[in-house]
Amino acid sequence: MFELFCCLQPFGRVSMVVASNVSRFEGITMASPDPILGVSEAFKADNHELKLNLGVGAYRTEELQPYVLDVVKKADKLLLEKGENREYLPIEGLAAFNKVTAELLFGADNPVIKQQRVATVQGLSGTGSLRLAAALIERYFPGAKVLISSPTWGNHKNIFNDARVPWLEYRYYDPKTVGLDFEGMIADIKAASEGSFILLHGCAHNPTGIDPTPEQWGVIADVIQEKNHIPFFDIAYQGFASGSLDTDAASVRMFVARGMEVIAAQSYSKNLGLYAERIGAINVVCSSPEAAARVKSQLKRIARPMYSNPPVHGARIVANIVGDSALFKEWNAEMEMMAGRIKNVRHKLFDSLSSKDKSGKDWSFVLKQIGMFSFTGLNKAQCDNMTNKWHVYMTKDGRISLAGLSLAKCEYLADAIIDSYHNVS
Numbered sequence: 001m002f003e004l005f006c007c008l009q010p011f012g013r014v015s016m017v018v019a020s021n022v023s024r025f026e027g028i029t030m031a032s033p034d035p036i037l038g039v040s041e042a043f044k045a046d047n048h049e050l051k052l053n054l055g056v057g058a059y060r061t062e063e064l065q066p067y068v069l070d071v072v073k074k075a076d077k078l079l080l081e082k083g084e085n086r087e088y089l090p091i092e093g094l095a096a097f098n099k100v101t102a103e104l105l106f107g108a109d110n111p112v113i114k115q116q117r118v119a120t121v122q123g124l125s126g127t128g129s130l131r132l133a134a135a136l137i138e139r140y141f142p143g144a145k146v147l148i149s150s151p152t153w154g155n156h157k158n159i160f161n162d163a164r165v166p167w168l169e170y171r172y173y174d175p176k177t178v179g180l181d182f183e184g185m186i187a188d189i190k191a192a193s194e195g196s197f198i199l200l201h202g203c204a205h206n207p208t209g210i211d212p213t214p215e216q217w218g219v220i221a222d223v224i225q226e227k228n229h230i231p232f233f234d235i236a237y238q239g240f241a242s243g244s245l246d247t248d249a250a251s252v253r254m255f256v257a258r259g260m261e262v263i264a265a266q267s268y269s270k271n272l273g274l275y276a277e278r279i280g281a282i283n284v285v286c287s288s289p290e291a292a293a294r295v296k297s298q299l300k301r302i303a304r305p306m307y308s309n310p311p312v313h314g315a316r317i318v319a320n321i322v323g324d325s326a327l328f329k330e331w332n333a334e335m336e337m338m339a340g341r342i343k344n345v346r347h348k349l350f351d352s353l354s355s356k357d358k359s360g361k362d363w364s365f366v367l368k369q370i371g372m373f374s375f376t377g378l379n380k381a382q383c384d385n386m387t388n389k390w391h392v393y394m395t396k397d398g399r400i401s402l403a404g405l406s407l408a409k410c411e412y413l414a415d416a417i418i419d420s421y422h423n424v425s
Contacts, residue, residue, distance in 0.1 A: 060406075110256065203370070345402050348407050
């Protein structure tokens with residue numbers, strides 16, 4: 001659409017000016033909805049009384065309400081009483097947070113901590129921390145590929161694509177067993193070009209909930225060392241999977257104990273419920289303190305034009321909780337409670353599926369998985385049936401968040417799964 005305007009020029013001359021309201025951004029196409037966050041939007045629009053939102057990985061109470069940890073409330077109150085300022089943090093974040101987050105992951109007595117061989121930078125939760133590491137790889141390891149599991153968390157590919165880091169997939173999920181394709185995983189890691197980055201889920205694999213055994217972790221470490229690969233851990237659920245911070249960090253600590261250089265991203269969204277605080281960290285374990293200092297300097301350089309410096313509130317909460325023995329003990333108890341509720345829901349769902357399904361299908365994979373997710377093995381058409389007929393909202397890869405399920409709704413969910421599995425091809 002065009003409009004004509006008359007403009008009076010010097011000496012009384014009149015000129016016609018054509019103005020257009022066609023946007024200069026006309027060539028920008030509409031982005032598709034986020035496959036995970038879009039689930040919540042569809043759920044909110046549904047008025048059915050039995051609807052379930054099992055899409056987003058956020059912890060809910062038995063009443064399916066958001067949960068703020070009691071220990072976080074106490075830490076918040078203490079911060080308010082202290083009346084601390086809101087000045088900018090350094091680029092690398094809050095020093096007290098960086099200290100405790102590295103100690104939580106690797107162990108306070110770990111030689112890599114004592115020898116100052118860990119470069120730790122506070123990041124914008126897990127996503128932002130992964131993005132910093134991806135930028136580091138792109139800048140200092142040109143052409144190197146990142147191997148990611150098939151399937152993996154939906155945002156991993158976005159992060160590496162936007163950082164212009166090439167990636168390949170390694171086999172992980174076996175649909176025949178609804179378990180780990182360990183042989184395929186090992187073969188693909190062996191086949192990768194020497195010096196590749198291998199992205200590993202430290203615990204509670206997302207989306208499958210399928211973790212390697214301790215013995216399998218040992219074999220994975222063997223192959224990565226043999227091929228001179230660099231292990232890159234995504235730790236989003238430390239303490240939230242098993243209920244133990246140390247148990248859930250065992251895989252990372254095994255690799256570090258072998259003397260390997262390691263990248264590890266952390267998030268406190270799940271284990272402290274600090275979803276909106278965007279609090280996490282990127283850690284790079286180096287072979288020397290000098291290398292760690294150089295890596296940290298470059299991570300800071302990357303962060304500066306990206307977001308300048310991270311937010312302070314969540315960092316202070318984490319630092320205060322971990323730094324206070326009473327609060328730390330209380331946090332561990334609450335993590336165990338949350339992990340325990342999810343385990344109870346997992347067992348109830350298995351019992352409901354087994355008792356209701358008369359076909360003889362083996363549903364034991366539900367019990368073998370760990371963490372907040374279960375990979376049901378349902379295909380896209382079956383997932384559509386779950387939503388359209390049963391009002392169960394989930395991602396189209398068959399993942400359900402057990403953190404969004406209550407014991408009271410397990411039988412209803414079992415009915416939906418059985419119907420979708422047997423009656424939809």
